[in-house]
Amino acid sequence: xxxxxxxxxxxxxxxxxxxxxxxxxxxxxxxxxxxxxxxxxxxxxxxxxxxxxxxxxxxxxxxxxxxxxxxxxxxxxxxxxxxxxxxxxxxxxxxxxxxxxxxxxxxxxxxxxxxxxxxxxxxxxxxxxxxxxxxxxxxxxxxxxxxxxxxxxxxxxxxxxxxxxxxxxxxxxxxxxxxxxxxxxxxxxxxxxxxxxxxxxxxxxxxxxxxxxxxxxxxxxxxxxxxxxxxxxxxxxxxxxxxxxxxxxxxxxxxxxxxxxxxxxxxxxxxxxxxxxxxxxxxxxxxxxxxxxxxxxxxxxxxxxxxxxxxxxxxxxxxxxxxxxxxxxxxxxxxxxxxxxxxxxxxxxxxxxxxxxxxxxxxxxxxxxxxxxxxxxxxxxxxxxxxxxxx
Amino acid sequence: xxxxxxxxxxxxxxxxxxxxxxxxxxxxxxxxxxxxxxxxxxxxxxxxxxxxxxxxxxxxxxxxxxxxxxxxxxxxxxxxxxxxxxxxxxxxxxxxxxxxxxxxxxxxxxxxxxxxxxxxxxxxxxxxxxxxxxxxxxxxxxxxxxxxxxxxxxxxxxxxxxxxxxxxxxxxxxxxxxxxxxxxxxxxxxx
Numbered sequence: 001x002x003x004x005x006x007x008x009x010x011x012x013x014x015x016x017x018x019x020x021x022x023x024x025x026x027x028x029x030x031x032x033x034x035x036x037x038x039x040x041x042x043x044x045x046x047x048x049x050x051x052x053x054x055x056x057x058x059x060x061x062x063x064x065x066x067x068x069x070x071x072x073x074x075x076x077x078x079x080x081x082x083x084x085x086x087x088x089x090x091x092x093x094x095x096x097x098x099x100x101x102x103x104x105x106x107x108x109x110x111x112x113x114x115x116x117x118x119x120x121x122x123x124x125x126x127x128x129x130x131x132x133x134x135x136x137x138x139x140x141x142x143x144x145x146x147x148x149x150x151x152x153x154x155x156x157x158x159x160x161x162x163x164x165x166x167x168x169x170x171x172x173x174x175x176x177x178x179x180x181x182x183x184x185x186x187x188x189x190x191x192x193x194x195x196x197x198x199x200x201x202x203x204x205x206x207x208x209x210x211x212x213x214x215x216x217x218x219x220x221x222x223x224x225x226x227x228x229x230x231x232x233x234x235x236x237x238x239x240x241x242x243x244x245x246x247x248x249x250x251x252x253x254x255x256x257x258x259x260x261x262x263x264x265x266x267x268x269x270x271x272x273x274x275x276x277x278x279x280x281x282x283x284x285x286x287x288x289x290x291x292x293x294x295x296x297x298x299x300x301x302x303x304x305x306x307x308x309x310x311x312x313x314x315x316x317x318x319x320x321x322x323x324x325x326x327x328x329x330x331x332x333x334x335x336x337x338x339x340x341x342x343x344x345x346x347x348x349x350x351x352x353x354x355x356x357x358x359x360x361x362x363x364x365x366x367x368x369x370x371x372x373x374x375x376x377x378x379x380x381x382x383x384x385x386x387x388x389x390x391x
Numbered sequence: 392x393x394x395x396x397x398x399x400x401x402x403x404x405x406x407x408x409x410x411x412x413x414x415x416x417x418x419x420x421x422x423x424x425x426x427x428x429x430x431x432x433x434x435x436x437x438x439x440x441x442x443x444x445x446x447x448x449x450x451x452x453x454x455x456x457x458x459x460x461x462x463x464x465x466x467x468x469x470x471x472x473x474x475x476x477x478x479x480x481x482x483x484x485x486x487x488x489x490x491x492x493x494x495x496x497x498x499x500x501x502x503x504x505x506x507x508x509x510x511x512x513x514x515x516x517x518x519x520x521x522x523x524x525x526x527x528x529x530x531x532x533x534x535x536x537x538x539x540x541x542x543x544x545x546x547x548x549x550x551x552x553x554x555x556x557x558x559x560x561x562x563x564x565x566x567x568x569x570x571x572x573x574x575x576x577x578x579x580x581x582x
Contacts, residue, residue, distance in 0.1 A: 006417040117429065139452075171452050175426035176413040178448070274450035361453040 002180040002247065009140040009172035012179055013079070013105045013165070014039030016147035018049055019187040022103070023074035026054040026065035030084035031117045032169040033107035037079055059084040063091035063102075070100035071209040073199025075151065077102065081169055082109035085123045089130070095162045096131025097225060098210045101154035101194075102162040104132070105147065108270070108321075109169040110356045118357020119168040121269070122322040125331050131225055133163040133232050134299040136269040140177045143167040145249055146296075148182070151191055152239045158231040160197075168271040170357065182247055190246050229300045236297055253302035255294040256309055258284060262291025264372040267310065267336055268319035269295045272353070272360050279365030290369050295332070303339045310336070311344035315372040319387075321354045329384030347375045350384035358388050393536055394455045395442040398474050399464030402434040404525030408464070409440035411529050411551060416444045416538050418547040424449050437468055444538060462532050463487060464511075464524055466495075475502045483535050485577060487511040487524050492580035507535065509577040518568040526566050527573035534574055541574055 007015070014036050017025070027037035043049045052069075056062045062078045069076035080088060085106065095102050111122040124134060133153060137143035146165045154163040167173055198207055213221065237252065244250040255273075258280050259265065266276055273294035283290035293309055295302075310316060318337070320330025328334070333350035340346060351368065354360050364387060375381055395412070399405030406427040413425030424443040430436050441455045456476075460483040463474050475484060482504040488495050489510050499506060509531050511524035519526065533544055548570055552563045 006413060006423055139450075168452075170426070170429065175424055175452075176410050176417075177424055178417065178422050271452040274452050278451050359454050361456070362451060 001183050003183065004178065005181045006176050006178050007140060008035070008174050008176055009137070009143045009167045010035040010107065010174065011039060012140040012144040012181075013147050013167070014043070015181060016144050016187075017077060017105070018043045019148070019182075019184050020075070020151065020191050021049045021188075022051055022077045024052045024054065024066065024069035024076040025078065026056050026062045026069070026076070027078050027080070028056050028059050028062050028084060030059070030081050032109055032173045033079045033081040033084070033105065035173070036105050036107070059087040060091060063088040063095060066102045067091060067095050067098065067100055067210075070095070070102050071098060071199065072201045073196045075103075075194045076100075077105070079105035079107070081107045082111055082117075082123045085127060086111060089127065092127050092130040092132060092162075094210060097221065099160040099225070099228065100162060101151070101160055103147070103150045103154060104162065104164040106164040106166040107169045107173045108166050116356040117169070119171050119271070120321045120355045120357070121166075122355075124164060124166050125322040125324065127164070128299060128331060131161060131229070132299060133159075133161055133229070133236075133297070135163070135165050135296055136298060137165065137167040137172070137296075138271055138273045138294060139172055140167075140175070141179050141249075142296075143172065144179060144181070145243065145247070145251065148187060148191060149239050149243055149251075151194065153232065153235050155194055156231075156235045156239075157197055159228050159235050161225070161228050161232060166270065171271040186246065190243070232300045233297075233302065236300075251296060253295070253297040253305055254309065255296065257292040257294065259291035259293065259309065259312075261289055262312070263289040263314045264316075264369055264376070265291040265293060265310065265313045266317045266319055266365065266368060267293045267295065267332065269298065269321070269332070272319070272321070275360060275362055276365045279362045279369065282362070282366060283369050288369065288373070298332075301335055301339075306336065307339045307343045310340060310346065313344075313346045315347045315375045316349075317368050317372055318348060318350045320350065320352050320384075323352050323355065333384050347381075349375065349381035351387040352384060353387040360388060364388060392443060392445040392449070393460070393538070394458045395444075395460045395462065395532065395536070396455050396458040397440040397442075397462045397464060398468050398472055399438055399440070399525070400434075400468070401436045401438050403464050404523060405438055405462075405464045406440045408462075408525035408529045408532070409442050411548070412442050412532060414551050415533055415544060415547050416442070419538055419543070421445065421538065422447060422449050428454055437472055444536070458482065460485065460532065460535060462528055464528060466490075469498055475499060478502065478504065480504060483507065485509065485528065485531055485535060487528055489513065492578070496580050505579055506581045507531070507577040507579050509573060511573065514569055514572045514576060518572055519562065519565040526569040527576065530570040530573035531577035535577065545570060
């Protein structure tokens, strides 16, 4: 049964972890994800979980410990943000290429510098090529729900890849909001037991994990990893469908909001999507055919599905909460444009917004929709520009 | 939707008050948000906290720029922060102060809404034994929103304090007394 509650995004994720009761958690504190291991260590001290909690001395070690635990054949989790994820960087690739279904609770925070503790997506976007599945969450409910699905997606035999569940630092991680929590029993049944196909501690079948590999083998392993990420698409849909059947909340690769007959739309991820939905409703009241697509799965990237959802738009704004410093625009801008290439004559403009926690308001989205309307009457808008910056 | 903005300094409990207000409103069946806006993480730095209370689910995730109510936890902020910025013309301003009403009123010559003053320091020192103004301010703020009846509020908060102070139950009764004393202590100082 769903129980009405109210809590922060961090507490919601910590409660998911309590219900999952993973075998190992290795973590090092960093704002704004610190509360997650803090709650988990309280659960451990209170006897609510029997997880092995490893208090390591750095994030490099946190991910290393997760890799060791996962390779040994158990469920391993961690949580981090910003510079913590950057310090894991080398190990993120090791986890993915060793095909270890580690689950990481990512609380998105700007990467230094200038040093800043607030939300943007530069940390997980920096890790976008590491071979991790990435799901992004609009609010505490989605962070909780995505966490409940994480293990099933990552551990599926066709996938066996690590996964990070992302939410926006402070904006949702530290905000108390209403949430529906599921009872422990149904959650445990949904998540199920982890039965690794191959693992280091299996004395019946000797195995090496992560040895040096010579050129005649590396590209074959990368090809297999590529296939696993492709397979993750169907698994995400299947696990999400089972989640909807079990708990009543539906998820896909992305959410389409008032897109049926939309002519102007925005594409974005995470907490700002809620703010943008309020703007869409306001514009609809004024007769503007506005819509929104909120991307949940950035890795794997739902290329064809996204193109199908967006191709009916006459004008589209792609909104990046990280720069990428390509000198042309953020990573979402590049990948969504590529998805639409040759499939639509939608006019597209890009925005970089919200860096270092810069607020974005309903009024900002109303302005952006206004700019899209201008595009329809012939105004040329740049490939990408900053929104909400003082210049 | 009721939107509230809290102005305090790091360590004074403005964030905790906002979170407790969200808790109290949740108990009435409302949809709630309670969230802080951090600047530098240090004691004494100005911080802002926010509440949204609504009968329908809340999707917006921005800060609050046009609040219905503003609570000033520390009046030394009045020199550096424009606390009434965006406050709705008919809105409510609650100031924690030990000064005479006329002096406080003189700080807000341009604000046309309702101005209330409470000596949260006095209540807090008498009931809790230390200057922790957020508990009395929480009580006064809840009363001004009108979301909860007195008795329901105290019952809900007794439960919330039992959870929050599970490791130091000796402070629960002082905090409850602070809430009770503060319920009628905010005085409107303008017409």
